[in-house]
Amino acid sequence: xxxxxxxxxxxxxxxxxxxxxxxxxxxxxxxxxxxxxxxxxxxxxxxxxxxxxxxxxxxxxxxxxxxxxxxxxxxxxxxxxxxxxxxxxxxxxxxxxxxxxxxxxxxxxxxxxxxxxxxxxxxxxxxxxxxxxxxxxxxxxxxxxxxxxxxxxxxxxxxxxxxxxxxxxxxxxxxxxxxxxxxxxxxxxxxxxxxxxxxxxxxxxxxxxxxxxxxxxxxxxxxxxxxxxxxxxxxxxxxxxxxxxxxxxxxxxxxxxxxxxxxxxxxxxxxxxxxxxxxxxxxxxxxxxxxxxxxxxxxxxxxxxxxxxxxxxxxxxxxxxxxxxxxxxxxxxxxxxxxxxxxxxxxxxxxxxxxxxxxxxxxxxxxxxxxxxxxxxxxxxxxxxxxxxxxxxxxxxxxxxxxxxxxxxxxxxxxxxxxxxxxxxxxxxxxxxxxxxxxxxxxxxxxxxxxxxxxxxxxxxxxxxxxxxxxxxxxxxxxxxxxxxxxxxxxxxxxxxxxxxxxxxxxxxxxxxxxxxxxxxxxxxxxxxxxxxxxxxxxxxxxxxxxxxxxxxxxxxxxxxxxxxxxxxxxxxx
Numbered sequence: 001x002x003x004x005x006x007x008x009x010x011x012x013x014x015x016x017x018x019x020x021x022x023x024x025x026x027x028x029x030x031x032x033x034x035x036x037x038x039x040x041x042x043x044x045x046x047x048x049x050x051x052x053x054x055x056x057x058x059x060x061x062x063x064x065x066x067x068x069x070x071x072x073x074x075x076x077x078x079x080x081x082x083x084x085x086x087x088x089x090x091x092x093x094x095x096x097x098x099x100x101x102x103x104x105x106x107x108x109x110x111x112x113x114x115x116x117x118x119x120x121x122x123x124x125x126x127x128x129x130x131x132x133x134x135x136x137x138x139x140x141x142x143x144x145x146x147x148x149x150x151x152x153x154x155x156x157x158x159x160x161x162x163x164x165x166x167x168x169x170x171x172x173x174x175x176x177x178x179x180x181x182x183x184x185x186x187x188x189x190x191x192x193x194x195x196x197x198x199x200x201x202x203x204x205x206x207x208x209x210x211x212x213x214x215x216x217x218x219x220x221x222x223x224x225x226x227x228x229x230x231x232x233x234x235x236x237x238x239x240x241x242x243x244x245x246x247x248x249x250x251x252x253x254x255x256x257x258x259x260x261x262x263x264x265x266x267x268x269x270x271x272x273x274x275x276x277x278x279x280x281x282x283x284x285x286x287x288x289x290x291x292x293x294x295x296x297x298x299x300x301x302x303x304x305x306x307x308x309x310x311x312x313x314x315x316x317x318x319x320x321x322x323x324x325x326x327x328x329x330x331x332x333x334x335x336x337x338x339x340x341x342x343x344x345x346x347x348x349x350x351x352x353x354x355x356x357x358x359x360x361x362x363x364x365x366x367x368x369x370x371x372x373x374x375x376x377x378x379x380x381x382x383x384x385x386x387x388x389x390x391x392x393x394x395x396x397x398x399x400x401x402x403x404x405x406x407x408x409x410x411x412x413x414x415x416x417x418x419x420x421x422x423x424x425x426x427x428x429x430x431x432x433x434x435x436x437x438x439x440x441x442x443x444x445x446x447x448x449x450x451x452x453x454x455x456x457x458x459x460x461x462x463x464x465x466x467x468x469x470x471x472x473x474x475x476x477x478x479x480x481x482x483x484x485x486x487x488x489x490x491x492x493x494x495x496x497x498x499x500x501x502x503x504x505x506x507x508x509x510x511x512x513x514x515x516x517x518x519x520x521x522x523x524x525x526x527x528x529x530x531x532x533x534x535x536x537x538x539x540x541x542x543x544x545x546x547x548x549x550x551x552x553x554x555x556x557x558x559x560x561x562x563x564x565x566x567x568x569x570x571x572x573x574x
Contacts, residue, residue: 026203030196034189050148053169054137058150060096061167062135064089064103071156074103074111074163079120085111086119099147099170103154105163106131114144123166127151130164144168235314236299238281242309244268256315258295276482277301281313291318293501385411386454387419390428395452398435402450405443409435412453412464420456420534426506427461427533433499434465434526441469441524456534463528466519477516503528 064070073084080086089101089112100114108122108131124142130151138149147168154163236253240246246264254260263271272278277292279285280301290301303313348367355364379396386392395411402409421427435450442448445468453464472480481504503526504514512530519525 026200027197030193030200034193034196050139053148054139054150056150057098057148057167057169058135058137058152060092060098060101061150061152061165063096064092064101064167065152065154065165068157070103070165071154071162074105074154075156077111079109079111081116081119083111086113086116088112090114096167099168100144100166102166102168103163104166106161111163125149125166127164127166130166131161133161142168145170235316238313238315240268240281240311240313244282246271247310253315256294256297256299256317283311293505295505298502382411385415386417388417388421388424389419390424391417391421391431391454394428394432395435398432398439402439405439407439407442407448407450409439410449410451412451415452415454416456417454417461418456418534421461422533422535426510427463427530430503430506430528430530431463431465433503434463434528437499438465438467438469438524438526442467445469459532459534461528461530461533463530464525466523466525468519468521468523471518471522471524472516480516481514 067088070085070088073088077083077085085103089103092098093101093114102113102123103111104123104127105111108127110119110121110123113119125140129136130153133153135153136149136151138151139146140149141147142149147170149166149168151164151166153161154165156162233250234252236256237248237250238246238253238257239248245267249259249261249264257272257277259271268282269278272281275292275294276285277294277299280290280292281303283303283305288302292299292301298318300316300318301313303311305311352364352367355361355367382395382399383392386395395409399409431452431454435452438450442450447468449468451464451466453462453466455462481500500514507514507528507530510530510533512528512533514526514528517525517527
């Protein structure tokens with residue numbers, strides 16, 4: 001086998017680089033336009049030159065026929081070489097640059113001609129129209145060859161036609177003018193094409209810089225890959241132009257934000273409405289991994305400006321992670337309460353064992369009765385005022401956690417809540433968040449107390465949670481409901497600033513409200529109003545029917561109870 005490499009074949013076709021393709025196409029367009037313009041100009045130019053030559057010949061003929069003595073000389077002298085008609089015609093021919101000036105009588109006999117030998121002969125072309133009184137312009141061939149001709153009648157002083165005047169312009173001169181005009185036209189066309197090529201080069205260089213010298217096929221592939229990537233990833237992507245209008249929205253962003261393709265092209269404020277989510281995406285709130293709440297979803301947003309003045313924002317769904325974090329916090333609280341109960345239970349068993357060893361049987365019975373009685377009293381106090389089992393179980397569990405943290409959890413004397421909730425889980429979330437926040441606010445303070453008031457006004461639920469903590473300044477009472485706002489250090493599993501925002505959103509979703517004020521005697525008081533959350537009396541669950549978790553007696557310390565089947569959400573926002 002030969003080691004000589006095969007010869008490379010010459011391949012003709014479009015270049016692959018976009019710069020070369022754009023330049024070649026634009027140069028081709030400029031050249032095509034120049035050629036087309038030149039052709040369109042040359043096409044009527046020949047007819048225009050012919051028309052100009054015929055009109056010039058006609059004008060010379062009219063001027064000649066207007067000479068007052070010419071008609072008299074035609075009728076009074078014979079057609080001779082030295083006659084006055086020949087002399088006048090030759091003078092006019094030389095002065096005007098015409099090829100010939102022929103004066104004839106009504107029989108078509110020449111009285112003048114460029115060739116003197118033809119004087120006295122009949123003209124070679126029909127002068128009938130001119131002798132009939134018409135002016136004629138034509139391109140015709142005669143004894144002197146092809147020429148542009150003008151013929152007019154010759155009249156005497158009385159206006160009678162006594163002959164005709166025929167003037168010819170050499171047609172070769174007309175063709176020469178046309179040929180002489182072509183180089184100039186080509187020069188103009190070449191100049192225009194050169195300017196077009198230069199402009200094409202400048203534009204192509206700009207395209208080259210903006211597209212980074214990608215081929216058209218590469219751009220098409222990138223667009224296809226971009227569409228597949230944007231609609232396949234599990235993060236929401238929102239692209240904005242420099243005017244703040246939505247330029248692109250992938251499927252995940254539509255799902256997370258609860259909007260559709262119809263918002264593309266709309267301003268961000270118009271598409272999403274006012275709120276923290278809009279402020280974060282618009283760049284009015286800066287930072288990384290910014291928390292925001294949209295509907296029932298907790299989102300983490302990041303925004304990156306682009307070179308054209310726009311921006312691209314990414315959204316991640318953190319709802320499930322936040323739920324897991326709150327459940328983890330709740331579980332830790334219950335574990336701490338159980339650990340305290342175990343410690344107290346060991347102390348009580350040691351006390352009971354000592355009483356039995358000292359044979360103080362009556363004191364042992366009384367001690368056991370007090371422990372069990374206090375526990376039952378706590379559960380009974382809650383269930384007497386709150387008939388909904390989920391809420392009752394939640395508050396008994398919170399009482400256990402409060403006791404372990406040295407906080408008194410009170411149920412207000414004004415509390416009286418029926419078992420008529422349509423959707424108790426939402427209210428459980430609200431109560432759990434507010435009680436946890438209140439416990440955090442008063443923990444470690446003397447005479448720490450949290451009071452819960454829950455009552456029904458018709459079908460409306462009114463919830464008040466008061467604490468004896470430091471309270472919330474008036475200028476911050478709206479900020480506490482803002483996504484991501486918090487004065488606490490974030491927990492290990494994530495960030496703070498979501499709980500109170502969710503409380504307000506849950507309330508507003510049901511047509512209610514959430515606000516904070518100063519409690520009597522200091523501290524904070526959260527007031528939640530939830531209309532249409534209670535069922536009509538005839539639709540309320542019948543007593544005795546199980547609907548949720550139940551309280552299970554335990555041998556724990558006073559004011560403590562265990563909650564079975566309850567999942568309490570917790571998110572600290574202060």
